[in-house]
Amino acid sequence: MTAAAPGAAQTFRWRRRSVLPGFGLSMGYTIAYLSLIVLIPLAGLAISSASLGWTEFWRIATDQRVLKALQLSFGAAMIAAIVNTVFGVLVAWVLVRYRFPGRRWLDAAVDLPFALPTAVAGIALATLYAPNGPFGAILDDWFNIKVGFTPTGVTMALIFVGLPFVVRTVQPVLQEIDRETEEVSATLGAGRWRTVTRVILPGLLPAILTGFALAFARGVGEYGSVIFIAGNLPYQSEIAPLLIIIRLEENNYAGATAIAAIMLVISFAMLLVVNLLQGWSRRYFGHV
Amino acid sequence: MHRLAIALAAAMMAVACGQQNSAGEVSLLNVSYDPTREFYEEFNADFSATYKTEDGRSVKVSMSHSGSGKQARAVMDGLDADVATLALQGDIDLIARNTGKIPADWRGKFASNSAPYTSTIVFVVRKGNPKKIKDWNDLAATGVAVVTPNPKTSGGARWNYLAAWAYGAKTFSGDDARIAKFVGTIYKNAPILDTGARGSTTTFAQREIGDVLITWENEAFLTLDEFGADKFEIVYPSVSILAEPPVAVVEGNADKHGTRKVAEDYLMHLYSPAGQKIAAKHYFRPVNPADADPADVARFKQIEMVRIDDPLFGGWAGAQPKHFDEGALFDQIYQPAR
Numbered sequence: 239m240t241a242a243a244p245g246a247a248q249t250f251r252w253r254r255r256s257v258l259p260g261f262g263l264s265m266g267y268t269i270a271y272l273s274l275i276v277l278i279p280l281a282g283l284a285i286s287s288a289s290l291g292w293t294e295f296w297r298i299a300t301d302q303r304v305l306k307a308l309q310l311s312f313g314a315a316m317i318a319a320i321v322n323t324v325f326g327v328l329v330a331w332v333l334v335r336y337r338f339p340g341r342r343w344l345d346a347a348v349d350l351p352f353a354l355p356t357a358v359a360g361i362a363l364a365t366l367y368a369p370n371g372p373f374g375a376i377l378d379d380w381f382n383i384k385v386g387f388t389p390t391g392v393t394m395a396l397i398f399v400g401l402p403f404v405v406r407t408v409q410p411v412l413q414e415i416d417r418e419t420e421e422v423s424a425t426l427g428a429g430r431w432r433t434v435t436r437v438i439l440p441g442l443l444p445a446i447l448t449g450f451a452l453a454f455a456r457g458v459g460e461y462g463s464v465i466f467i468a469g470n471l472p473y474q475s476e477i478a479p480l481l482i483i484i485r486l487e488e489n490n491y492a493g494a495t496a497i498a499a500i501m502l503v504i505s506f507a508m509l510l511v512v513n514l515l516q517g518w519s520r521r522y523f524g525h526v
Numbered sequence: 527m528h529r530l531a532i533a534l535a536a537a538m539m540a541v542a543c544g545q546q547n548s549a550g551e552v553s554l555l556n557v558s559y560d561p562t563r564e565f566y567e568e569f570n571a572d573f574s575a576t577y578k579t580e581d582g583r584s585v586k587v588s589m590s591h592s593g594s595g596k597q598a599r600a601v602m603d604g605l606d607a608d609v610a611t612l613a614l615q616g617d618i619d620l621i622a623r624n625t626g627k628i629p630a631d632w633r634g635k636f637a638s639n640s641a642p643y644t645s646t647i648v649f650v651v652r653k654g655n656p657k658k659i660k661d662w663n664d665l666a667a668t669g670v671a672v673v674t675p676n677p678k679t680s681g682g683a684r685w686n687y688l689a690a691w692a693y694g695a696k697t698f699s700g701d702d703a704r705i706a707k708f709v710g711t712i713y714k715n716a717p718i719l720d721t722g723a724r725g726s727t728t729t730f731a732q733r734e735i736g737d738v739l740i741t742w743e744n745e746a747f748l749t750l751d752e753f754g755a756d757k758f759e760i761v762y763p764s765v766s767i768l769a770e771p772p773v774a775v776v777e778g779n780a781d782k783h784g785t786r787k788v789a790e791d792y793l794m795h796l797y798s799p800a801g802q803k804i805a806a807k808h809y810f811r812p813v814n815p816a817d818a819d820p821a822d823v824a825r826f827k828q829i830e831m832v833r834i835d836d837p838l839f840g841g842w843a844g845a846q847p848k849h850f851d852e853g854a855l856f857d858q859i860y861q862p863a864r
Contacts, residue, residue, distance in 0.1 A: 302861075302862070303857075303860075303861075364733070365732075365733065368733040368735065369733075369735065370733060370734045370735070371733070386733075387717060387718050387735075465721055466725075469717065469718045469719070470676060470718065470719045470720065470721065471716075471717075471718070471719060471860075472719075472857075472860035473860055473862060480679075480721070483679060483721070484676070484678040484679055485852070486599070487595050487596075487678050487679050488678065488850065488851055488852055489620070490851075490852055493852060
């Protein structure tokens with residue numbers, strides 16, 4: 239995941255003597271494990287979508303319905319990840335920096351979206367935000383905002399499932415930050431805002447980016463919690479993973495793998511960009 | 527806990543390949559679809575209580591329930607089912623064609639096309655029928671919100687769609703373009719397409735969305751039982767479709783387990799007076815109504831029903847590609863005007 243440090247290429251040699259033993263063994267395990275768990279299933283995906291041929295693949299990729307579904311999945315995941323980044327950092331900040339009664343309970347509650355079966359989350363959200371649900375009715379009557387069974391509902395569900403990723407990646411880094419640097423910043427005459435934006439946030443940036451990337455990736459692939467609140471109308475509130483399921487129900491395995499492959503390529507490209515940003519921010523702001 | 531126990535039992539069964547266990551019991555795995563849960567629970571208890579194999583052993587039946595299409599794929603992928611009791615003939619055909627574990631002529635193995643009970647598609651409306659919904663054309667009216675699952679992901683929803691199509695065919699004397707437009711109007715009145723029949727019931731009954739729910743007759747009666755007959759009414763349209771949920775022995779698996787005879791007897795038991803009676807009790811229409819409780823049978827209103835094998839549809843082999851494949855008529859409903 240991490241970008242190589244500058245100058246690493248010159249000093250890298252395959253069998254460099256290291257004080258740590260067992261490089262060969264651990265590298266072997268790493269490759270075998272990653273192959274078994276990640277690379278082989280993904281290779282299967284690539285092979286089976288390759289059987290389609292380019293023209294057919296291109297026809298699926300540019301199909302209006304597929305485009306709309308991809309747009310919704312990636313758009314909603316992006317918005318949800320941004321919202322989670324802002325509020326996740328805030329939550330992490332409060333949990334790390336303040337001592338208040340019930341803090342441990344709150345801290346534990348952050349992990350609930352991890353543990354809860356996604357279907358349960360989806361049904362709970364759909365019940366709350368349906369037009370006759372307690373929140374849905376208020377939002378609809380007072381603000382004329384419809385959440386349940388619209389793309390807004392999809393974003394809502396993705397915000398729910400994505401929150402822990404940001405909090406849990408930012409929290410430990412925040413804990414490690416030396417409070418003395420903040421004090422130094424203050425004694426040197428920086429205001430609070432300047433201390434936050436120039437001293438604290440740069441150090442957190444790599445962790446925030448990781449949390450953002452994880453929340454985003456989770457949101458793109460999320461199915462269980464979304465279908466209950468999405469409404470699932472073609473061209474409007476149909477997420478890409480649902481379209482994959484629909485293709486499977488039609489026994490159109492090739493069509494399903496094609497959509498999956500497109501999602502994979504887009505996700506990979508976006509995660510790559512996030513990783514490059516991360517490497518850049520590390521170099522620019524220094525490692526915390 | 528109970529459901530968990532059943533799921534565990536099913537999983538263990540699959541691992542043990544349905545072998546007879548040490549207690550001298552024979553195990554059967556019945557892979558079924560969603561709304562048959564309550565029915566098979568009672569039916570299996572009755573079968574186990576009354577049936578003994580020729581060498582005197584008792585039989586334990588495990589169940590697996592999910593969407594019909596999903597179950598068919600699970601069996602194709604190797605789920606070790608002894609019998610399949612699914613929602614659509616097309617799903618059993620798929621298993622037969624892709625695995626050869628079911629003979630191609632499976633529909634002739636048991637009486638009435640291997641469908642021991644039937645059902646149909648009806649409407650559920652709110653008490654007092656405020657939108658005055660009587661028939662399919664009322665679903666196409668402006669301002670009526672229709673709740674129905676997605677035909678792409680739900681077997682039951684395909685019957686809903688075809689029943690609407692049957693009404694359209696009658697009204698527009700077989701003009702495909704006008705029928706498609708009519709059915710399309712109904713689907714454009716749907717604010718949500720849930721992925722399964724049970725999901726739609728929840729949307730309609732619990733979230734109180736929509737004016738009318740299109741669903742299985744047995745699911746409609748269960749909705750009244752579950753959510754209160756004081757809140758909902760069942761409306762029978764002038765024409766609907768005869769749904770024949772079929773059953774078959776997965777012979778390839780049963781032969782491997784040595785359970786073929788038991789599996790056949792199990793399915794035959796569905797046709798027995800006891801089986802027919804339990805089916806009617808759980809709101810499935812028995813093929814031999816004389817065997818069921820007359821009070822149960824009286825609940826089923828007699829209406830005009832088309833069949834999937836009618837020339838209008840030409841069986842599942844004709845209906846599936848024409849209506850439900852990618853880019854076929856159902857997909858065209860949602861295609862935006864270009």
